[in-house]
Amino acid sequence: MKSNEQHLQKPLTDEAIILLYWNRDESAISATSDKYGRYLFTIASNILHDAMDSEECVNDTYLSTWNKIPPTKPTIFQAFLSKLTRNIAIDKFRENNAAKRIPMEMTTSLSELDACIPSETTVEEEIFVKDVSGILNTFLNEQNRRSQIIFICRYYFFDSVASIASMLKISDRTVFRELEKLREGLKDRLKAEGYWNA
Numbered sequence: 001m002k003s004n005e006q007h008l009q010k011p012l013t014d015e016a017i018i019l020l021y022w023n024r025d026e027s028a029i030s031a032t033s034d035k036y037g038r039y040l041f042t043i044a045s046n047i048l049h050d051a052m053d054s055e056e057c058v059n060d061t062y063l064s065t066w067n068k069i070p071p072t073k074p075t076i077f078q079a080f081l082s083k084l085t086r087n088i089a090i091d092k093f094r095e096n097n098a099a100k101r102i103p104m105e106m107t108t109s110l111s112e113l114d115a116c117i118p119s120e121t122t123v124e125e126e127i128f129v130k131d132v133s134g135i136l137n138t139f140l141n142e143q144n145r146r147s148q149i150i151f152i153c154r155y156y157f158f159d160s161v162a163s164i165a166s167m168l169k170i171s172d173r174t175v176f177r178e179l180e181k182l183r184e185g186l187k188d189r190l191k192a193e194g195y196w197n198a
Helices: 002-009 014-022 027-048 051-068 077-098 104-114 125-141 145-155 161-168 172-192
Strands: none
Touching: 014 027, 014 077, 027 051, 027 077, 051 077, 125 145, 125 172, 145 161, 145 172, 161 172
């Protein structure tokens, strides 16, 4: 009884939650929801802009986590969950896209990157994507912390410019300028690496 009261008062550690999954204890799902439910909902909502679809994605994340652990034993549980949620939400976005239900913020942020990520349709596409991903990661690691946050929030979580500005306590104009600078920098890096011919 005492342990149940403690659980209600304080979320379990990630290690403890993973152990619950490992032991096939169904309370792992409620523990995950208690600790990360709102966070995962925000990720899904930033992509889908629909409460019901976002809730469905979060529930699918719990099911996917249950099916993956074991044998998977995540090193960083939060990152593991966020990646699952993002992938599930993007799949849902594609499904909605086919039905002409396109969230404007996502299409806007993706169209911004279209200008600096060249398309590739050859049989070497997978190698191309892997190489460009490596270049992108290196480029981001070279940026200051604020620039990294702005880029990831905009192009990974599809946050609006206004929400990024509010979070960082800077102006919308500053965020726009920073995004433009990052896109130009990424384009220059791709040119230098031979992945941009325009």
